[in-house]
Amino acid sequence: MSLPRIAVDAMGGDEGVRVMVEGAALARRRHDKFKFLLVGDQAQIEKALEAHPNMREASEILHCEDVIAGDEKPSKALRRAKTTSMGLAVQAVKEGKAGAAVSAGNTGALMAISKLALRTMPGLDRPALAALLPTLGENDVIMLDLGANRECDTRNLVQFAIMGAAYSRTVTGRERPRVRLLNIGTEETKGTEDIRDAANQLRAATGLALDFEGFVEADKINRGDVDVVVTDGFSGNIALKAIEGAARFVTDLLRNAFTSSLRSKVGFLVSRPATELLRHHLDPNNHNGAVFLGLNGVVVKSHGSANAKGVANAVEVAARLLEDDITNRIASDLGVLDQANFNPVPGIAQAGE
Amino acid sequence: MSLPRIAVDAMGGDEGVRVMVEGAALARRRHDKFKFLLVGDQAQIEKALEAHPNMREASEILHCEDVIAGDEKPSKALRRAKTTSMGLAVQAVKEGKAGAAVSAGNTGALMAISKLALRTMPGLDRPALAALLPTLGENDVIMLDLGANRECDTRNLVQFAIMGAAYSRTVTGRERPRVRLLNIGTEETKGTEDIRDAANQLRAATGLALDFEGFVEADKINRGDVDVVVTDGFSGNIALKAIEGAARFVTDLLRNAFTSSLRSKVGFLVSRPATELLRHHLDPNNHNGAVFLGLNGVVVKSHGSANAKGVANAVEVAARLLEDDITNRIASDLGVLDQANFNPVPGIAQAGE
Structure with a gap:
């Protein structure tokens, strides 16, 4: 081929x-x-x-x-x-x-x-920017949109979920990535009407190749138990930058703390493998490859x-998305969604597959 | 007294x-x-x-x-x-x-x-929830609103700036706290119309006891060069939780890294004063005291x-806000704002003081 x-x-x-x-x-x-x-x-x-x-x-x-x-x-x-x-x-x-x-x-x-x-590809309203973030789990989490769309409606959010899941399948190998909507609480009544409606649609559209698991709050993004975090571009940009800034803040504090006494300096040298591991895990080069989806x-x-290793990761993302034919995968899932929208009762949508 | x-x-x-x-x-x-x-x-x-x-x-x-x-x-x-x-x-x-x-x-x-x-106090549309966050600088930064108001208009944001500045004067002792609006970029064209309009109003209202310094992105909240970060309740909640989650994520990684080899464990023990300093700085007990303003x-x-020290900090916040008579301070600044809005040319607003 x-x-x-x-x-x-x-x-x-x-x-x-x-x-x-x-x-x-x-x-x-x-x-x-x-x-x-x-x-x-x-x-x-x-x-x-x-x-x-x-x-x-x-x-x-x-x-x-x-x-x-x-x-x-x-x-x-x-x-x-x-x-x-x-x-x-x-x-x-x-x-x-x-x-x-x-x-x-x-x-x-x-x-x-x-x-x-x-x-924009047929059947899709708006493209989105998706990035990879480190987690405590095995795989990176994908968050989108990160700023391509300042305001997003229900339909945008549902489509972002589909695109994010397609990207996550390539990254994690999971056939049904775990998808959540970013919100300010996990109860069904929380958030804006658009977010709640998007949750209802994703819950109903059972024909999609993803597991929708409700809302996630911003302090749980990196726990490793969610594969795709869906949000509007404004909140996504705020969340992404807040995470980057806080991670830098803590490592800056750590650096200051470790250089504040001779004893700490010695301890730091002895424990260098540990701090190297930390640096490796947080290094953006290891999570490089934001993608314009859609x-x-x-x-x-x-x-x-990015250094050469970071660029290599971004090029590999491109290679793997091409190998997995992501554009057609998204198109096929958007088709399932349209079908589900005509038949909003989950059982019927499934039968129609 | x-x-x-x-x-x-x-x-x-x-x-x-x-x-x-x-x-x-x-x-x-x-x-x-x-x-x-x-x-x-x-x-x-x-x-x-x-x-x-x-x-x-x-x-x-x-x-x-x-x-x-x-x-x-x-x-x-x-x-x-x-x-x-x-x-x-x-x-x-x-x-x-x-x-x-x-x-x-x-x-x-x-x-x-x-x-x-x-x-709600007279002259104010909506109260807000404000919290203290640690920074690399001398003082904590105040962020508001953190979830009291899911959606906020221009007038809400301007009033939050005034309330946050009043709280910051009590916390930092600065007569003119440095105030910024949370946004997804620092250029004047970035963000929603409400955020841009709020920036224009704050820039024009020179009679207020604060220095408005434009926009701040979410990765710069903790740098120590801004005293008050103003945002709508949805974005504020996302930013706050993203920061908390990322800080916990990094310290969890660090703990894992330090317990991954004997050498690291030894280094960790030797450098304990440094990691204690880090823990002290990030301990929410030391930044306790979210306030409902307005x-x-x-x-x-x-x-x-919170432990007893944390509760003591929250009670001290209450004591200092009472000593500083914050409610009247806010009322007086809201009066200046209304004056400025009648005379939107900065020079005239100042002359009218």
Whole structure:
């Protein structure tokens, strides 16, 4: 089977071409059937490829010098899409020259460019941005939407649940990921009307390939007993950043505490393997690969400051989503949902499968 | 000057009468002019007071056997208000027999009972729940609203800013606390229309005793460079719980890491002073004292699981808010706001002071 190529925006992100190319090369070791379209300055890419001869064979270079700046407004970035590395990587997906695009550039610009070029898939109202977060359990938890949609209605939330579950199947291997809606309490009466209605619809739509388990509060996201946390873009952005900030806050406190006395310094050195484990678990590079779900094509956002291992994780996410044919999986589940909506009694919806 | 008494719901919370009485006694050491009304089972309170003879002299006991349960619905709790320790503590404030009430019981019930008994203060649309969170700086940060109001409009947010600043002046001693609105970005175009309008109004109302410094993202709440974070109750609840959950997540990881090898265990023991410092800084007992702001009277919520030191902090918050006459401070700032709204040009509003 010939798998579609992955287009890599080699110029986006803070770390430059070398890290993007090295990351793609690392990912290719585990997904060696994939080919790549590297978009960016030809001379720089050629130089970076010298260290990765196998990658050289699997790659085509699309030369381009322009880069979208990290602080560039999405509206301006949209106008420059066709001359920039990010825009051309997404364009390659649109034209079928690649199945997925990976970029470490400006998130807002990537979202705007991807939406305009690839369009929302049929049957879906709005795409969403989904990210991976570490947990105390075996697998990362997926949270969406994280800011693509400031306000979301019932139908959006239900569709996000379906898309998140499709992504989670790829990440966790679970056939029926455990899905919950983010809320300010777990009782059925809590939250806005849209959230409560979405819960009712998800409870009723038993034909979907997911287990809907009700509400989750924001302090339980990382416990490891939920695979997909569904929320509107505003709350999701607040929750994601609050978690990142608090994790950094605690590790900063810890660092200050460990450097506050000689005794602590000695203890810190002796227990370094433990603190390394902590760092490893919290390192965003190990949870890299935010995905724009719901477009006609796969677009993965890598952290702007990701190292080569982080980029490799983002490229692997793209590769695995392509292998699992996520766009068709989502389309099929959206079909089940529409059926369930015509027959809102669970028994009938099941019989109709 | 005779300061008003503090009514303590001695029965609410998980830890029982002994801890509530001990906490009040601890607080009284630093605020020895205060007198107390202890509401609950007389025999249990008498017994708890045996260990605190000074407190005995300063206390009156209001006997009552009924307690609002931790999981009791606010609607049911409201009907039982007049026979329960929580209800009678709040009732004492309403009747002028106490200036403030402190309870470690059911938050939703306390909010409902307090709103009905004390009513929202004149000129204010809605009360709010404000809590203290630890920071890397010298002082705790105040965040509000945390769930009293699921949806909030521009005027609510502006009034929350005024109430939060008044509370912060008591906590930090700053005459002009630094206030920011929680948002999903710091650019002026980010967020909902209500948030952007609230920012414009706060920027224009220069007569207020606060410095409005724009938006803050949820990952910067604990940095120590903002004194008051203003948000609607839904987002505030999400942010608060996300921070609590992430802090617990990191400390759980740390504990796992430290117990994963003998070498780490030894290091952990050697560096115990450092990890104790971390625990001290994150201990909710040290940041205890969520306040319902905007009622005709002061109501402080202590954590349900707070120890005596935690209860003492909550009682001290009540004492200091009474000493600072917070209700009149808020009323006066609301007056400035109304003036500013009639004269929205900052220069004119200032001249009118």
